[in-house]
Amino acid sequence: MPATVEWFTRSTRGYCATRSPHGKETMTATTRLITLAEFLQLPETQPASEFIDGQISQKPMPQGKHSTLQIRLAETINDVGFPQKIAYAFPELRCTFGGRSIVPDIAVFKWERIPFDADGEVANTFELAPDWTIEILSPDQSQTRVTDNIVFCLKHQTRLGWLIDPDEKAVICFQPNQLPDVLRQPEDSLPVPDFLDLRLSVGQVFSWLKLGQRF
Amino acid sequence: MPATVEWFTRSTRGYCATRSPHGKETMTATTRLITLAEFLQLPETQPASEFIDGQISQKPMPQGKHSTLQIRLAETINDVGFPQKIAYAFPELRCTFGGRSIVPDIAVFKWERIPFDADGEVANTFELAPDWTIEILSPDQSQTRVTDNIVFCLKHQTRLGWLIDPDEKAVICFQPNQLPDVLRQPEDSLPVPDFLDLRLSVGQVFSWLKLGQRF
Structure with a gap:
């Protein structure tokens, strides 16, 4: 499957972890269309986020x-x-x-x-x-x-x-x-x-x- | 494997669900030896209990x-x-x-x-x-x-x-x-x-x- 194929978020449970200008990590629900290529352009998060079937999900904070x-x-x-x-x-x-x-x-x-x-x-x-x-x-x-x-x-x-x-x-x-x-x-x-x-x-x-x- | 083989509970996380004389269900930690044959003689519990590798564990209450x-x-x-x-x-x-x-x-x-x-x-x-x-x-x-x-x-x-x-x-x-x-x-x-x-x-x-x- 080509890396640039377009995926749709299929659920409102998809989250996009982004870093605000103040450096604070925010989690915002997203139902927008995102491609793997777009995902790979986003800044890395901590913990890391994964891109699976058009959805972005952040890994849990390790304990x-x-x-x-x-x-x-x-x-x-x-x-x-x-x-x-x-x-x-x-x-x-x-x-x-x-x-x-x-x-x-x-x-x-x-x-x-x-x-x-x-x-x-x-x-x-x-x-x-x-x-x-x-x-x-x-x-x-x-x-x-x-x-x-x-x-x-x-x-x-x-x-x-x-x-x-x-x-x-x-x-x-x-x-x-x-x-x-x-x-x-x-x-x-x-x-x-x-x-x-x-x-x-x-x-x-x-x-x-x-x-x-x-x- | 014969049904009468003796199993050891390998962990203190094994629980035995029993019904007390007052009809109240109690959960008591057990590390004692129990066989499948012994387990099958115990009264049924609600939710049901299962016997797995010498341990008894009760299923969760269905929601x-x-x-x-x-x-x-x-x-x-x-x-x-x-x-x-x-x-x-x-x-x-x-x-x-x-x-x-x-x-x-x-x-x-x-x-x-x-x-x-x-x-x-x-x-x-x-x-x-x-x-x-x-x-x-x-x-x-x-x-x-x-x-x-x-x-x-x-x-x-x-x-x-x-x-x-x-x-x-x-x-x-x-x-x-x-x-x-x-x-x-x-x-x-x-x-x-x-x-x-x-x-x-x-x-x-x-x-x-x-x-x-x-x-």
Whole structure:
């Protein structure tokens, strides 16, 4: 689907987060027509906003459990993926593809799929789906919307999706052409991409919430 | 897995809903060992309780949107399934199989799979998975737990699962050996079992919340 296709907001629940001249973030309900191209011209918001089916929605403000899992998991992935340039985990990276512009909590890319500028620096614009998308549920966040984004990734080039539910101490794992797995026993082994030499169990991931030893 | 296998409650979040001698329902935290056989001996609670991985959890009290969708959808299915004895939709039917005892919001069975007593009446005990399981999300209900129950059904004999999210006006559809579909455009056509001559769109289902005309 071309990036410039016009989408209509289909619901009055669409919100447009904008920054006023005084720097204060305001949320205004919108039913106006907006294109992906127009969305990408808007200033970034904090937390990030996503463009999905013509609607703009802002991610929730990360809280303690979310932040803890996000940084710890990204570090863990980069500890095994970075030294040999196998893969890299980017927290809060905007990925624009298939008509959506989304910001997974962690987007993991195999090294050869990371776009670099001519000068060898990581590009600013990622117009591709991650190899592994990781979302961490926040209180009051719509799990249906998060699920929708993960399934959307999997229908593109993503091979693995995790939906981490800190309240339930469960991880729902999505892989192409199969039912999701709901893993919630501490000893359950979590699937990781085969390009990473990484073993993680459900219990290990949620033990990070206690901020114990790094390893 | 045999029905008498012993399960341990793995978390202090396990609750046991019991009826006191005064008829008042009490919720007491339990970490004691309980078997599926023991669970099935307990008096039924209202709302129903489910037995999942050694834990007992009580379903939320249905609210307006949940009840409206539940009865209307069951009626609609029975309007096409009952006259020719093709299938029947049971709201709040306990289904015990694979080591769990769950109570889908609607359990749809093909006629030939419905257990009958010798006298021709519907049996009380359903020790099998429905052909189609339908769950309607309640406010504050764990979507991960509901998803887990649907996936569990699909890993047994169930061929279709719906997770209806009234807040998001979306239906997540689960079918064996494939990723779930998140359907949320009013015109999106919802998958139904091929034994039923039924066509439903997302818009139709959520229009029932307005309690308009029956057809």
